[in-house]
Amino acid sequence: MKKILAILGAITLLSLTCAAEQAQWPAPYRPFKGEYAIYSGELGDQQAPSRSDRKLSFVVEGPAAKEIFSTMPPDDKNTCSTEKGARSRSKENVWCTFNPSDGYTCYFGFDLRTGKSIGGGIC
Template sequence: MKHIAISLRFIAAFTALAHGASAWEWMLKPADVKYIIYGGELGDPYAATRHDIHAAFYIRGQAAKEMFKAMGPDKKSVCFTEKGGRIREKEHITCRFRPSQGYECDFGFDLTSGKSIGGSIC
């Protein structure tokens, strides 16, 4: 049975390569990620408490670029003042491209409920 699974993977990889596409593989990649743990709201944060704790994550670089490209299409935003800036949003995930800063994405979680929340105000 193990040989069949290996053979099927080989055939799938060979077929993808023969068609000019590389085989997809589950592989964790490094990412430029920063985070903050806080209480309150993003516009008025304070030190987290046991009953009020949130996490906001900020991703930059290649990971943000891949997320941005996967999310399309662009949205209109009042947050941009930089010419050439673009924004894409899905629920509580926001990704931006700014010519001066590159790609960036943010999102967050309410750690008391586990629910997804935004990671930035604007």
């Protein structure tokens, strides 16, 4: 019985220690809503991935996209949307949009053969 109580006590202490460490982590990982596509060719003319051409495109939506959008000002001069109140921000290969009807969306991608960053969305 003493061994079981000692084991339970150790597990509880370890759990509390891990929880405390995670609470103090300055940039914790958080879940997000999104989608991805693996393809070849160009974004506007996607094909099935091939041995010599594989790209990855991510679309992030909701609160995570809003946070990304908010950290990359200023707004672009032009947007792809004609909706009143639409906004767009881009830095290199990260592009985020805001449309009053859809909310926030961000796009980015990678060339899986080279590992280099590429655009993940098109107008």
